[in-house]
Amino acid sequence: MNAPVTEAELHAWVDGQLPPARRAAVDAYLSQHPAEAARLQAYRAHNAGLRALFNPVLDEPVPRALQRRPLQLPHWPLRMAAMLALTLAGGGAGWWLHGAAQTGERVQQAALALPARAALAHAVYTPEVRHPVEVGADQQAHLVAWLSKRLGAQLKPPLLTAQGYTLEGGRLLPGQSGPVAQFMYRDGGGVRLTLYVSTEQKQHRDTAFRFAQEGEVSVFYWLDGQFGYALSGNLDKAALATLANAVYAQLEPSGE
Template identity: 45%
Template sequence: MSTSNPPITDAELHAWVDDQLAPIDRERVAAALARDPSLRELAEHYLGQNEDLRRRFSCATDEPAPGRLLQAAMAPAGSRLGRLAGLAAALLLGVGAGWFAHGNFSQPSGPNGESMASGAGAVALPLPRAAVVAHAAYAPEVRHPVEVRADDEAHLVAWLSKRLGTRLSIPDLRQHGFSLVGGRLLPDAIGSVAAQFMFESGTGQRLTLFVRRDSSGADTAFRFAKTDGLTSFFWIDRGFGYALSAEMPRETMLELAGAVHAQTSP
């Protein structure tokens, strides 16, 4: 008879993090965490994500979860962190949309980067909110902050340009102390997509540039927004919305936004 311990599954680890296990199973997972540093690191990562979600979106925790998120949670597990990141992004976007639908935030339209999508029950997050939600989902990631890394920049640009239907350019911010980490494709609004580029300073400070199509029409100058400690400058240029987000002072972000604008809109 084997005395080896069965491996801890992703489902069990998430249930442990969410305090949803029976006492005997919780003890088994705790024992496995004590033996396995890599499993313990992953559990701490999940706990940190839960805490970040609670901190940033505590006012929406009593709202019922959308059906599509429940379906995603019940789907067969794929890659461990890749699926987790996707579900975290879906949760953040769903929570944000729920806030707007329940009137917790105003829903302006027009040339301010805050256009609302059409369709029954469909709500597109305003540009700065969508950018902040995406930043909060991926900037804390250690192992998988991006889908395509900077060492494959040519592929990253070609891929995201094709998906957004325009020729994208990635700004060079090294003179400002930030190097490209990479980028990823994100869902946005109704059946549309957005691009996120991530940059990092020598001290680990992360900055993200969010780009999506915008049908509001007129180009705009820089606009400023601050949400939950995150600073954003956003603008509309030739049918596309741009939003730069980070936890940095307004003056620093304005300088960086100017550098991004100069390189993406020559």
């Protein structure tokens, strides 16, 4: 009799580290539990988004200021001490990076990750047919009040009817250090846009538009006060820029 599938095995499946002997059992389990399969696919998409964002850094040249001659240590005890110090320092640095979202660096990390996280959320939820949002636009007052309460700031989903898009609704998502909101729009042809709203910036003022391309998803994003905004869509840059300007024009008066 096969052993029950554990949560550790599910995470090993996500990471591609599941032992071959258990692959058939886990695959069978996921085929019988579509909700679990969807959850793990979302984890895989999340990991892929993070790799796409940060892997290019590994190929960047080492800055000249960080290039130093190796230490010349004449005696092996000193060499061993240096190696131990470097090992401990490396472990500390690794742990600091692991917890960066919980330290004073979390604001910068949130800003850098904003377009990737927004694009990932867009890619995960826009294909949904039955459940693209948690709360529909028919309950807009409740939706806005709920998300505003959870984010601790008054939200104002922009109107894009003049551009051919109507609000479908929204949902609550996990951010790097707290909740974020996603509003979803749809045009008459079924094309969807998502507006990702974060309050993880903590009074950062940088309203300049920036553009990112995450796979097939285009993203315009900007920071304004405590808010970080990212408008995502499977559109070309010019078309999305027009929509981003319409969003910005409505949000700017309340960017206090």
